Amino acid sequence: MGNAKKYVVGNWKSNKNSGEVEIWFKQFASLFQESKNKFNNLEIVVCPPFIYLPLAKKLLENYHLPIKIGAQDVSPFPNGAYTGAVSASQISQFAKYVIIGHSERRSNFHEDDKQLSEKVKRAKEQNLGVIFCIQDENTSAPQDVQIIAYEPVWAIGTGKTDTPENADKVAAIVKEKYPDTVLLYGGSVSSENVQSFLNTSHIDGVLPGGASLDPQKFWEIVVNASKI
Numbered sequence: 214m215g216n217a218k219k220y221v222v223g224n225w226k227s228n229k230n231s232g233e234v235e236i237w238f239k240q241f242a243s244l245f246q247e248s249k250n251k252f253n254n255l256e257i258v259v260c261p262p263f264i265y266l267p268l269a270k271k272l273l274e275n276y277h278l279p280i281k282i283g284a285q286d287v288s289p290f291p292n293g294a295y296t297g298a299v300s301a302s303q304i305s306q307f308a309k310y311v312i313i314g315h316s317e318r319r320s321n322f323h324e325d326d327k328q329l330s331e332k333v334k335r336a337k338e339q340n341l342g343v344i345f346c347i348q349d350e351n352t353s354a355p356q357d358v359q360i361i362a363y364e365p366v367w368a369i370g371t372g373k374t375d376t377p378e379n380a381d382k383v384a385a386i387v388k389e390k391y392p393d394t395v396l397l398y399g400g401s402v403s404s405e406n407v408q409s410f411l412n413t414s415h416i417d418g419v420l421p422g423g424a425s426l427d428p429q430k431f432w433e434i435v436v437n438a439s440k441i
């Protein structure tokens with residue numbers, strides 16, 4: 214990737230109420246303002262639950278934060294008679310990215326490859342950047358996704374990470390199958406281990422879940438990532 218930007222993508226999952234979203238942005242913004250670092254070498258993305266996308270967009274504009282908003286999922290259908298679904302066109306009013314194929318969606322919501330490829334199509338129609346999650350090097354991904362996140366299931370929320378060496382090996386295999394793809398590692402990423410993943414040859418960013426809920430912890434990941 215040479216001098217290309219490194220990605221730090223926070224996945225809040227199904228956490229926080231609106232007051233907590235406000236506090237997160239307020240605290241994150243004050244850390245930003247104190248540091249004066251614009252982090253031009255990073256693409257920083259935060260993915261709140263759907264219901265807080267408008268609030269998150271408003272807050273990042275109010276605080277002039279140079280970060281992007283992502284959604285955690287998208288409907289496989291366009292706008293229309295699909296009760297309860299949130300479409301790519303609706304998401305695109307508030308977010309630039311969308312996570313598709315997270316292992317929690319595959320296991321708890323029984324999402325399969327066909328449905329996931331429909332979701333990718335809908336997202337791309339609306340120019341959303343797709344962050345497609347795979348669980349190992351054998352998980353298939355649609356050919357045209359820009360970003361792939363390698364997230365071994367056993368490392369998610371467990372405090373156990375893959376080794377940087379093995380994650381890099383998987384990243385290399387994936388990049389051979391999907392050339393020109395940005396490759397993220399996810400699975401218990403923290404401020405202590407982020408640099409070990411970003412110092413590898415094939416990993417271009419990280420996708421922290423738990424550690425992104427706390428603005429201070431997410432901030433420390435951002436700061437350490439920016440030093441690579």
Ligand code: PEP
Binds near residue numbers: 368371372400421423
């Ligand atoms: C995730 O949300 O995809 C994730 C990897 O979570 P955690 O960082 O908590 O393991």
